[in-house]
């Protein structure tokens with residue numbers, strides 16, 4: 001039996017079922033492929049924080065609101081504290097790396113106090129080893145576009161009115177301070193003018 005040409009097949013990003021590219025939705029889990037054009041990492045992060053698992057989709061295709069280059073840089077330079085995980089919304093992985101690195105730093109600072117040949121030092125070396133392993137695996141996965149990024153449909157998580165109000169408020173505050181600066185100048189000028197007039201009066 002002849003195997004179907006691979007170029008005609010895509011893997012469903014939700015359930016992994018092999019589907020034909022001509023299919024509009026996954027027959028296994030019902031995901032409508034067209035919807036993938038309307039997902040963002042911003043919405044995905046909110047869904048992760050709220051633990052709304054049913055809305056989260058993990059994709060390897062880069063969503064429009066995050067950049068691969070930024071993720072690679074963060075991973076390369078700050079990967080040991082999980083910076084790329086926090087950037088892309090993989091918070092649990094991020095916290096693991098952050099805590100392990102902090103503990104490792106404290107252990108290194110206490111070098112003279114801790115006996116590294118003792119059994120308990122495994123509690124230091126093992127997590128640190130796992131963290132380093134995860135760090136470099138992540139770097140490779142991001143590089144070859146295999147890192148799984150949580151996304152959700154953007155309209156499910158509209159920008160909160162609170163955040164919008166805050167943005168407006170900041171803008172208004174700037175306008176107000178600009179206004180008051182102008183008013184101050186006008187007032188200063190008035191004072192100077194009045195003084196000039198008074199001085200003029202004296203000279204006359």
Ligand SMILES: [Zn+2]
Nearest residue numbers: 012015026029
């Ligand atoms: Zn599916």
